[in-house]
Amino acid sequence: MLFSYPQKKKKVKKKILYVMSFLIYWFPEFEELNPLHFVPVLVDGDVVVSDSYAILLYLEEKYPQRALLPAADPQQRALNLQAASIISSSMQPLHMLSLLKYIEDKFGPDERLLWVQTHIEKGFLALEKLLIDFAAKYATGEDVYMADVFLAPQIAVVTMRFNIDMSKFPTLLRIYESYKGLPEFLASSPERQPDAAR
Amino acid sequence: MDADTNNDDQIDIGINSSSSSKLVLYSYWQSSCSWRVRFALKLKGLIYEYKAVDLSKGEQFSPEFEELNPLHFVPVLVDGDVVVSDSYAILLYLEEKYPQRALLPAADPQQRALNLQAASIISSSMQPLHMLSLLKYIEDKFGPDERLLWVQTHIEKGFLALEKLLIDFAAKYATGEDVLMCFWPHKLLLLL
Numbered sequence: 001m002l003f004s005y006p007q008k009k010k011k012v013k014k015k016i017l018y019v020m021s022f023l024i025y026w027f028p029e030f031e032e033l034n035p036l037h038f039v040p041v042l043v044d045g046d047v048v049v050s051d052s053y054a055i056l057l058y059l060e061e062k063y064p065q066r067a068l069l070p071a072a073d074p075q076q077r078a079l080n081l082q083a084a085s086i087i088s089s090s091m092q093p094l095h096m097l098s099l100l101k102y103i104e105d106k107f108g109p110d111e112r113l114l115w116v117q118t119h120i121e122k123g124f125l126a127l128e129k130l131l132i133d134f135a136a137k138y139a140t141g142e143d144v145y146m147a148d149v150f151l152a153p154q155i156a157v158v159t160m161r162f163n164i165d166m167s168k169f170p171t172l173l174r175i176y177e178s179y180k181g182l183p184e185f186l187a188s189s190p191e192r193q194p195d196a197a198r
Numbered sequence: 199m200d201a202d203t204n205n206d207d208q209i210d211i212g213i214n215s216s217s218s219s220k221l222v223l224y225s226y227w228q229s230s231c232s233w234r235v236r237f238a239l240k241l242k243g244l245i246y247e248y249k250a251v252d253l254s255k256g257e258q259f260s261p262e263f264e265e266l267n268p269l270h271f272v273p274v275l276v277d278g279d280v281v282v283s284d285s286y287a288i289l290l291y292l293e294e295k296y297p298q299r300a301l302l303p304a305a306d307p308q309q310r311a312l313n314l315q316a317a318s319i320i321s322s323s324m325q326p327l328h329m330l331s332l333l334k335y336i337e338d339k340f341g342p343d344e345r346l347l348w349v350q351t352h353i354e355k356g357f358l359a360l361e362k363l364l365i366d367f368a369a370k371y372a373t374g375e376d377v378l379m380c381f382w383p384h385k386l387l388l389l390l
Contacts, residue, residue: 081291082287129268
């Protein structure tokens with residue numbers, strides 16, 4: 001069972017659904033699953049795992065089919081873990097909506113915008129440098145691995161939400177074009193989720 | 199940039215990497231992320247060369263260090279031809295390559311997931327929000343009072359979540375009777 005929250009595209013319904021979804025996170029049942037009130041949370045029988053990085057590693061161990069970490073090459077393996085960690089530690093926490101709301105409420109919308117652009121571009125620049133010598137069709141070679149699982153949604157979300165100019169990051173932009181053709185990426189996109197706003 | 203590698207702490211009789219390579223750790227003494235890796239290396243009995251990167255002097259921006267980590271963060275681990283930065287990635291790399299003194303419990307998937315999760319809460323939801331470069335940005339823009347409020351808000355939020363997460367599992371250590379990956383950096387040092 002996966003607890004999730006898609007993005008809302010339509011502004012008219014956005015606020016209502018956002019508030020409703022936000023309220024869900026404060027229900028006692030959800031607090032029981034994740035005291036940080038974040039999605040996603042994965043329930044696998046008796047095991048409950050929250051935090052996407054921890055969930056990915058749990059899945060990789062328990063369901064080793066279609067490996068998300070390359071087995072043979074330790075550098076490539078480390079690169080995937082590193083790229084995923086850059087996104088989950090140095091990028092996403094600094095632009096999650098609750099934090100941006102805090103910044104906007106305290107310091108105003110201009111500061112919010114500057115904050116977002118600063119931190120996202122810093123992270124993408126680092127990823128560009130990190131991956132430029134390894135990327136091929138995907139982030140670390142010819143196959144989709146954990147770095148791609150983190151990078152694809154990251155690019156999709158920030159370009160749509162914050163209008164980031166990806167042309168500054170040609171390697172990432174090229175990789176992103178490859179993701180667009182992946183049926184698994186498309187099937188997992190926000191618009192195709194059961195709770196997507198219509 | 200190199201620290202004194204004759205430090206007695208480094209001359210351990212322990213399990214070494216292969217004879218053809220040596221572990222090298224780029225670290226800053228006050229960095230909690232570097233401390234995580236140092237702690238893990240000690241637990242696993244791994245000998246390594248300590249290379250100090252003085253963040254207060256901007257040594258993380260040197261061309262040599264940029265080559266190792268374009269994000270200019272410590273720690274960075276060099277193991278022969280393999281270069282790994284980011285403490286979480288380094289810990290997982292060490293766990294796979296040097297499985298002695300395991301940092302992830304093998305037998306219990308829930309305990310294993312718990313360690314990964316707690317470590318991720320710290321590395322994603324806490325430390326990035328109080329690293330010194332960010333706090334400097336906040337203080338420069340919004341003043342010292344905002345800096346203090348920001349730090350307290352995010353650290354307390356994270357610790358409260360960890361408290362709730364671990365309360366039913368903690369014993370002598372975070373998830374039981376053994377020290378595992380769920381590490382607790384000494385956050386007071388970062389506030390100096």
